[in-house]
Amino acid sequence: MERNELYPVFLKVSNLNVLIVGGGNVGLEKLTFLLKSSPKAQVQMVAPEFLPDTLELAEKHNVETTKDVYVKKYLEGKHMVIACTDKPEVNEQVYHDCRRQSKLVNVADNPPFCDFYMGGIVTKGNVKVAISTNGKSPTTAKRLRQFFEDVLPENIDDLVNNLNEYRKTLKGDFEQKVEALNEFTKGLVNKKD
Ligand SMILES: C[C@@]1(CC(=O)O)C2=NC(=C\c3[nH]c(c(CCC(=O)O)c3CC(=O)O)Cc3[nH]c(c(CC(=O)O)c3CCC(=O)O)/C=C3\N/C(=C\2)[C@@H](CCC(=O)O)[C@]3(C)CC(=O)O)/[C@H]1CCC(=O)O
């Protein structure tokens, strides 16, 4: 069986500068999911035309919208870039410019031109589950997201907060704490270890 070898990370996009090149349907979709997870993400968008919905969402979240065609100067100071124009040659230019400057780049909907993929994301309080199908089926990622939104209990955040409090009350060295926390939570899984 083929195996997903991508390495997931949880980015603090409120500390990172993100550039979205393109302001159409796909730009709106990427911005929507980014802000849904990270409402304080630092984002700039550049495109000659923006959809009214994009402008409205951008304004709500202090996203800078720049009416211009893409040129390399917009990469300055950016940590990661998403390209989603309707011009494949522009998207590829963004990809190559970013690679040359060691910036992480995603050409939306174009897996070979992605250093990273956006995932399906479920958030319940402090708990976040990110889903990837290795770029093979975004529809499956969406359906799995909906499935986990349904099955993850709303009170999962209570467990996290209670364990955080319990951890603070524990005495002893790191290993003793780990042992106590594992003993306390072993009923959550069936495996005996
Ligand atoms: C998860 C999600 C996050 C997000 O967008 O933030 C996401 N796509 C979502 C939805 C979605 N996108 C598309 C459809 C239409 C149905 C379909 O084609 O399946 C649907 C479903 C729908 O809308 O119902 C079109 C599409 N997308 C890609 C291709 C190219 C290809 O597959 O080759 C095509 C075809 C374009 C064409 O035909 O030309 C590629 C990518 N889309 C990814 C992410 C990355 C892989 C994630 C993974 O590993 O699974 C990857 C590789 C790159 C990237 O964009 O990062 C978000 C669900 C959010 C949610 O609901 O929770």
Ligand SMILES: NC(=O)c1ccc[n+]([C@@H]2O[C@H](COP(=O)([O-])OP(=O)(O)OC[C@H]3O[C@@H](n4cnc5c(N)ncnc54)[C@H](O)[C@@H]3O)[C@@H](O)[C@H]2O)c1
């Ligand atoms: N809409 C979808 O759901 C969908 C699904 C799959 C694939 N696609 C593909 O993704 C691409 C984008 O789709 P869309 O629906 O967002 O298109 P769109 O026409 O709604 O938006 C394109 C955006 O790119 C901008 N743009 C054009 N030239 C630019 C440049 N030189 N620099 C910066 N921005 C520039 C435009 O101003 C506009 O904001 C298309 O190639 C489309 O075929 C779209």
